[in-house]
Amino acid sequence: MTTTSTADAKLNSYRSGPDERGHFGLFGGRFVAETLMPLILDLEQAYKDAKADPAFHAELEYLNTFYAGRPSPLYFAERLTEHFRAESKTGGGAKVYFKRDELNHTGSHKINNCLGQILLARRMGKTRIIAETGAGQHGVAVATVCARFGLPCEIYMGATDVKRQSPNVARMYMLGAKVNPVTSGAGTLKDAMNEALRDWVTNVENTYYIIGTAAGPHPYPELVRDFQSIIGKEVREQMMAAEGRLPDTLVACIGGGSNAIGLFHPFLDDEKVKIFGVEAGGHGLEVPNGHAASMNGGSPGVLHGNRTYLLQDDDGQILEGHSISAGLDYPGVGPEHSWLKDTGRVKYVSVTDKEALEAFQLCARQEGIIPALEPAHALAHVMKLAPTLPQNDILVMNMCGRGDKDVFAVAGYLGIAI
Amino acid sequence: MTETRIDRRFAKLKAEDRAGLVTFVSAGDPDPETSKRILAGLPAAGADIIELGMPFSDPMADGPAIQASSLRALKAGQRMTKTLGMVAEFRKSDNETPIVLMGYYNPIYVYGNERFLADAVKAGVDGLIVVDVPPEADEELCLPALAVGLNFIRLATPTTDAKRLPKVLANTSGFVYYVSITGITGAAAPDVAKVHGEVKRIKAATTLPVAVGFGVKTGEQAQSIAKGADAVVVGSALVSAIEKSLGENGAATGETVPAVLDLVKGLAAALRSR
Numbered sequence: 001m002t003t004t005s006t007a008d009a010k011l012n013s014y015r016s017g018p019d020e021r022g023h024f025g026l027f028g029g030r031f032v033a034e035t036l037m038p039l040i041l042d043l044e045q046a047y048k049d050a051k052a053d054p055a056f057h058a059e060l061e062y063l064n065t066f067y068a069g070r071p072s073p074l075y076f077a078e079r080l081t082e083h084f085r086a087e088s089k090t091g092g093g094a095k096v097y098f099k100r101d102e103l104n105h106t107g108s109h110k111i112n113n114c115l116g117q118i119l120l121a122r123r124m125g126k127t128r129i130i131a132e133t134g135a136g137q138h139g140v141a142v143a144t145v146c147a148r149f150g151l152p153c154e155i156y157m158g159a160t161d162v163k164r165q166s167p168n169v170a171r172m173y174m175l176g177a178k179v180n181p182v183t184s185g186a187g188t189l190k191d192a193m194n195e196a197l198r199d200w201v202t203n204v205e206n207t208y209y210i211i212g213t214a215a216g217p218h219p220y221p222e223l224v225r226d227f228q229s230i231i232g233k234e235v236r237e238q239m240m241a242a243e244g245r246l247p248d249t250l251v252a253c254i255g256g257g258s259n260a261i262g263l264f265h266p267f268l269d270d271e272k273v274k275i276f277g278v279e280a281g282g283h284g285l286e287v288p289n290g291h292a293a294s295m296n297g298g299s300p301g302v303l304h305g306n307r308t309y310l311l312q313d314d315d316g317q318i319l320e321g322h323s324i325s326a327g328l329d330y331p332g333v334g335p336e337h338s339w340l341k342d343t344g345r346v347k348y349v350s351v352t353d354k355e356a357l358e359a360f361q362l363c364a365r366q367e368g369i370i371p372a373l374e375p376a377h378a379l380a381h382v383m384k385l386a387p388t389l390p391q392n393d394i395l396v397m398n399m400c401g402r403g404d405k406d407v408f409a410v411a412g413y414l415g416i417a418i
Numbered sequence: 419m420t421e422t423r424i425d426r427r428f429a430k431l432k433a434e435d436r437a438g439l440v441t442f443v444s445a446g447d448p449d450p451e452t453s454k455r456i457l458a459g460l461p462a463a464g465a466d467i468i469e470l471g472m473p474f475s476d477p478m479a480d481g482p483a484i485q486a487s488s489l490r491a492l493k494a495g496q497r498m499t500k501t502l503g504m505v506a507e508f509r510k511s512d513n514e515t516p517i518v519l520m521g522y523y524n525p526i527y528v529y530g531n532e533r534f535l536a537d538a539v540k541a542g543v544d545g546l547i548v549v550d551v552p553p554e555a556d557e558e559l560c561l562p563a564l565a566v567g568l569n570f571i572r573l574a575t576p577t578t579d580a581k582r583l584p585k586v587l588a589n590t591s592g593f594v595y596y597v598s599i600t601g602i603t604g605a606a607a608p609d610v611a612k613v614h615g616e617v618k619r620i621k622a623a624t625t626l627p628v629a630v631g632f633g634v635k636t637g638e639q640a641q642s643i644a645k646g647a648d649a650v651v652v653g654s655a656l657v658s659a660i661e662k663s664l665g666e667n668g669a670a671t672g673e674t675v676p677a678v679l680d681l682v683k684g685l686a687a688a689l690r691s692r
Binding site for chain 1: 476522526551552579
């Protein structure tokens with residue numbers, strides 16, 4: 001083994017990773033086939049150059065402001081706060097804010113990353129874009145930026161997900177993307193990612209792969225995190241304006257973990273800020289292969305270019321996992337989260353499908369916001385946590401996507417005839 | 419590093435002035451018993467070097483044929499311990515034919531790198547090809563493998579340019595596996611003229627033998643690819659032959675073992691007839 005876990009090392013900062021080879025302690029790295037290595041190294045260089053180029057930042061900022069609609073509001077969820085205070089047995093109940101990234105163009109945080117990466121692809125002279133998608137939020141965001149910049153685009157999506165997220169499939173088609181349903185495996189996000197990698201290795205000369213989450217080979221976890229960190233940076237400023245201080249508690253859902261790392265990263269060195277990542281507990285962690293909680297119910301392994309916590313059996317075969325949420329239904333997690341788990345900086349918990357559905361309904365009824373099933377997981381943990389916190393505790397939850405894509409599926413689960 | 423069965427085999431091929439045939443099948447495909455019989459029959463059918471696939475649930479660099487082969491084996495209960503056991507059993511009757519284990523890193527990592535290397539040596543494995551461990555991570559698996567006397571065979575690809583080639587070759591041993599296309603296994607046939615040029619480029623940079631694979635399906639292709647190379651790798655065509663031979667229930671039939679071995683015989687004959 002190359003690196004000892006930095007869990008036992010004394011850290012000056014939680015924000016300095018990854019190292020030059022893409023490691024976050026034990027996790028991360030670049031585990032890809034040789035065909036892709038030269039391109040990954042090119043990408044690393046292109047990203048370094050872009051980071052040092054004010055014109056790159058200016059263009060991204062312009063697009064974030066006028067195309068994506070940033071900054072997204074930081075919203076005081078007043079009725080939910082009252083609800084939690086009424087529920088509290090200790091006279092507590094945190095003050096709950098939502099970071100409204102569901103209001104971004106395309107309906108989720110995914111656009112933040114796609115705008116950054118499409119600019120990188122252009123800098124690298126790539127003429128064709130591919131991507132994987134689970135819930136279809138990333139696929140829609142990729143199809144959107146490809147339409148905006150006039151680049152052809154193919155999206156790989158598990159056949160199971162194509163069925164359960166059909167509104168997003170229709171959106172991708174309308175935006176001019178080609179959607180390739182993937183039937184291998186269980187036909188979910190992991191299989192879509194395998195197929196996207198196969199496409200990439202075949203068309204490496206002209207193709208740029210926009211990975212949707214903060215995972216994959218270095219430098220993807222770093223660059224996706226950087227593009228998503230606008231979420232946490234805005235929250236810092238907005239909270240200073242609203243409350244005159246930083247929040248006490250942050251909560252975000254974790255599939256691959258891109259919205260979560262985007263919220264968390266700017267706060268990692270503020271040690272008083274408590275941070276919670278919420279994994280998809282599916283039918284429950286005790287049900288074999290019945291959840292998608294790779295950190296709470298998995299072990300370290302190597303998949304899709306990085307070492308991270310994985311759902312796998314004792315022979316190193318990857319399990320499919322299960323979640324009601326297509327966006328969280330992935331057997332791995334971004335390597336930085338694995339490291340933050342082992343260092344103890346972030347506490348990772350899980351909620352079940354059932355709890356997420358309850359949160360989904362509560363949010364719709366109390367706040368008039370229909371959340372995506374992914375942030376409904378985050379809210380399900382807020383439902384448990386907020387009533388136990390004192391009233392002066394300020395909690396921010398990332399509302400990373402809207403639920404339009406889920407209304408048909410949720411109606412089915414709830415037995416509502418449409 | 420001491421001489422391995424792979425080194426001795428390439429010396430023999432050189433003496434015979436012919437290119438070798440490297441065959442790939444997945445361990446445990448379509449079931450453990452049939453797979454053992456295929457393995458046992460390969461040397462007599464004309465395989466000079468055997469690549470034995472360590473099945474993985476997510477073979478990202480492989481095309482549909484090898485994906486299906488890997489999944490058939492896993493479904494039939496293949497595990498790393500059984501794959502190593504197959505090699506040990508093969509070695510009881512064949513101490514000459516080199517065996518290279520090929521696959522992805524995760525099943526090795528979960529088995530435990532040190533334990534895996536020790537058990538591989540004990541079983542009689544000669545070399546490793548691990549698709550997703552690049553030279554940048556040599557200290558993880560490549561250097562420990564070399565230290566216990568296993569060859570670590572690296573893939574060079576059309577994207578491995580002159581700048582990168584020395585890095586790829588640095589700790590490679592046994593032979594270099596030239597991937598003839600940018601793509602997955604079993605995809606379109608390679609452009610033979612281009613491959614010849616590429617093999618020349620690699621041979622100019624190393625004294626190691628060069629084997630060429632990806633997309634080679636017929637004896638004719640093997641023959642033309644072999645010019646200038648030291649060996650040709652055939653994989654997808656063999657596991658496709660397994661697939662075609664299976665009964666309606668997906669189980670092996672009386673045709674399965676001969677289907678693979680006959681194909682190997684044809685490929686071997688083509689390579690010996692140039």
